[in-house]
Amino acid sequence: MASGLRRLGFQTIRFRLMIGAVAVILLANTGLAVFSVTQLGDVLLDEVQTRVRLDLNAARQVYDQFLERIAQFLRGLSLPGGTLSRALQQRDRAGLEQRLRIIAREGELDILTVLDAEGRVLFRTANPEASGDDLRELPVVRRALAEQRLVSGTIIIHQALLEREGAKLAERAYFDLLQTPQARPTERRFEADGMALAAAAPLRDERGRIVGVILGANLLSRRFDIVDRVKDVVFQSQTYRGKDIGTATIFRRDLRISTNVRNQDGSRAIGTRLSAPVAERVLDRGEIFADRAFVVNDWYITAYEPIRDPDGEVIGILYVGLLEAPFARVRASAAGGFLAIVAASTLLSLLLLFLLTRQVLKPIGRILSMSHKVAAGDLSARVSGRHSGELGLLVRAVNAMADAIARREAELERMTRAQIGQSEKLASIGRLAAGIAHEINNPLTGVLTFAHLLREKLNMQEADRGDLDVIIRETTRVREIVRGLLDFARESPSRQEILDLNEVIRATMKLVRSQKEFARVLIEESLADGLPLIRGDRNQLQQVLLNLSLNACEAMPQGGTLTVKSFAGETRVGFSVADTGCGIRPEHMEKIFEPFFTTKPIGKGTGLGLSVSYGIVQQHRGTIEVQSEPDRGTLFTVWLPGIPAGEGAERA
Ligand SMILES: Nc1ncnc2c1ncn2[C@@H]1O[C@H](COP(=O)(O)OP(=O)(O)O)[C@@H](O)[C@H]1O
Ligand SMILES: [Mg+2]
CATH class of the missing domain: 3.30.450.20 (PAS domain)
Structure with a gap:
């Protein structure tokens, strides 16, 4: 799947690159080829036309030679x-x-x-x-x-x-005019005059x-020695696919009276007529016409010039034409060559592009596979090899990112491990303490009972009674510690009932106010109305509140304000105990919930108040949080799950 995706993404980029490049190359090459071929065609046509004009001059000379021969002859006579x-x-x-x-x-x-x-x-x-x-x-x-x-x-x-x-002679000069497409329309059916x-x-x-x-x-009609001489001398009788490349014609006005242009059946195309546009140019205006033209049954590159009588009147036309086909073939083969070059260069460019993109995309492929490995959990995966340019930057950035991820992961692991260690430590201390407490509790009860019995003896001296009182007092203190330990270890059973938190707070604070330690402390209560009910052990919750209040009081030896609040969360109910006392030093924050952690002098603090409270709140599936600022005060907040309104009412 991953490799399939990778290959797909890979090919898409390459595909797009190639398509784009091919389009550009093809367009440029084709444009160039078309331009070159047309240019070449134009040059070629120009060249051939110039040649035909020269050939016309040569033909004219041949024609004049024939005339000169007659003149020579008469000169002698x-x-x-x-x-x-x-x-x-x-x-x-x-x-x-x-x-x-x-x-x-x-x-x-x-x-x-x-x-x-x-x-x-x-x-x-x-x-x-x-x-x-x-x-x-x-x-x-x-x-x-x-x-x-x-x-x-x-x-x-x-x-x-x-x-x-x-x-x-009259017969030789006579022509029936043959139907010729593109010739000037005429009423005449024959030509009887000769040239x-x-x-x-x-x-x-x-x-x-x-x-x-x-x-x-010498009558020119049906006399072919002049035109054939032109063909031989000027065009060297070259042929192309059985056809004469060069042709010559003598016209009497627009009528072919002597020619070596052939009809389809191979006969000379005499009796046919000149096309109208050429007739207009040459006969009417007396100009030379040189262009490609369709003559009888093929395309020729032609030149026509007027034949004038001694009075200067245009009476006929001398024509030479080169078959266009051989030149068209040259042009076509040039075009073919160009196309072949275009195709070859396009193919070559494609190949080059293919190799280039593969080279360029290789690092991307490596980055992809490395990311997949990292995502799958192999944090040691890196993109190897040296890469230059932007891709080099990308590779380095991705590697750096993987390094950072690995570092953070290690840090997280270390912290989690420390946390687990802390919890384990708390749990094992709890278990140890519970075990010891259990063992000590029974003999302690015995000691207390017998101490009390001993004290009731009548014949007891006052001094001994005093000592016994010390024993009883100290043993009671030890028993309190043991009870605390048992509470911390949740060994003491709890009774669950539906409670109104505000009511528990009021009762507890009443008790607190009566204590002489709180004489210097101003106690404020701010309880929210309409709190959801909670389920819990009334005595235990009172103990939590008492512990927090005592700590607050002890933090304010010079007096201060103790504020107790209650409030409702979305699904929970909370209360807080705030003081304006000495606050907790940051380095102690982590430790205050540990059993036996105290900053108070021996005999004053046991270090069990918060750890016991923590245990009770946990048992109630609640949380306890602390915020403190040295010399400003401390805020403890306890959250307990509330009973949804309907359910609570039904049970109450
Ligand atoms: N409200 C408070 N203000 C300042 N320090 C406090 C407060 N509550 C608890 N502490 C700190 O937490 C320690 C542990 O408290 P606790 O578990 O109740 O044990 P003890 O009160 O016997 O020392 C205290 O010694 C004290 O340093
Ligand atoms: Mg305490």
């Missing part, structure tokens, strides 16, 4: 006095046609057309039959003529022009006069 100019000058249509066919094939150009100096078509390589239409609506042509130099850029080629260049990389260069004769214009273009 349009050298002043070149074969093209010459053929044009000589109106050598057959030579022109033959030459252009070879050039177009070599240059991998979708469109290679020669215009006159006004911008009208002279010859179409792809479709020689169609000629004479005006192409000055094309920004590159208009600018090449106006600025008299080579102009290149991305342009829109309308459906009509595409069809004149050939049905195949192309184009360059136009003026053709001059030997004197530098412009005789025509050569126009070269």
Whole structure:
């Protein structure tokens, strides 16, 4: 039970300590981990976004390279006095046609057309039959003529022009618009205009006069070499779980016309459209958009920038995006690492705490077991070992307390033993005295009887009679002492009757007043009314009162006041005898109830008065107490059990 309690208390403190500490550690660690992980995530995202912006620049360069290739090609063809100019000058249509066919094939150009100096078509390589239409609506042509130099850029080629260049080309540029969630709502169902990389260069004769214009273009729609080149060069074709990490797309306005973002079925996601917020930013406002975005079917970290035609109008978008999943995985594994560290450090702290609390609580356990031992009576139990700090203080205090308890216990034992010794001494003296008194009483009666008989003899001389009187007087005195001894030893039988204490006091004090010893003493009586009755021996109680009064009188040789009072307690009745005499010296207080203790000269005191009174009061199941102050006076108080009101009345 005790050990169970101990263990319980022990664990409760430890449990609370641990719970508190674990809560703090967990909270702090988790807070730190969450903060670090989000911070890390932000840094990572920032880093990736910067990278994507750089990748967009690289993609732009790839795109420009493709444009530059066309420009380079036309630059070669349009050298002043070149074969093209010459053929044009000589109106050598057959030579022109033959030459252009070879050039177009070599240059991998979708469109290679020669215009006159006004911008009208002279010859179409792809479709020689169609000629004479005006192409000055094309920004590159208009600018090449106006600025008299080579102009290149991305342009829109309308459906009509595409069809004149050939049905195949028009077909390549045609898209049914696919339903795309988050795209801007539109009434349109298809896109027939194409977007192309184009360059136009003026053709001059030997004197530098412009005789025509050569126009070269590559349709971007469904042409994937640019985006795949971006993927290869910029992203090194890295994949993550079978998916390309890096993707690139070319938009005609918000329509994907060339891309390597894949649909679920693995086909290229052309024909789908851009989400509205990005379209708003890039197409309407002409800004770069860089953020994470949901593209087709996955999250990407993306960058979009507008593609402008030579007039500066936004006609499309170039996009690059990095699959977010690999970075998310890095973030997740970092988070996992942090969590593992949190868990490990929490566990470690717990272990440390466990050991620490055990260390700290050990002295408390020792104190507890020591207290249990002391409570069970083993006063020698102490907490052993050296302890520092507050617990050391506690241990020392508890040990000191146990020392004090042990000392007090020893003191108490000594006092009890002394008291028992005193009682035993009184009892054995009593028994001894009673034995002797009994033995002496009978011969003494004989001596007295014969002394009296002898004294009655007629022929007795006066001197002998006087001696006999001395014998009789002294023997009577001895008999009184013997009677006192017998009384003390309670050998004399007592008669129990129902008494009114006040009545006993009055009768006794009447007797006292008549004694000549009390001539100088003023006697005062103060008796309470309505006292409960008592049960006792009238003669014996009178003797107690007489003894106390005599002692009081003897303490006041110069006279004084003797006060007798009676009073009622709760269940008891009491009386007191007070004097204004010499008082009792403190060192005598313990001894006055002992038989034969007297401070009075031999012949005057027997030392039996108080001891006999003590015996009588004890026999009545009462108590006798004394209070005294030297030279001021003494107060004896006697308490006797009262008879409860109902019972007493019935018996009276
Ligand atoms: N009222 C008192 N005033 C002073 N001393 C007293 C008083 N009563 C008792 N004593 C002291 O107690 C002692 C014992 O009293 P007691 O037993 O009556 O014997 P005795 O009177 O024969 O000496 C006395 O000797 C006295 O020293
Ligand atoms: Mg006396």
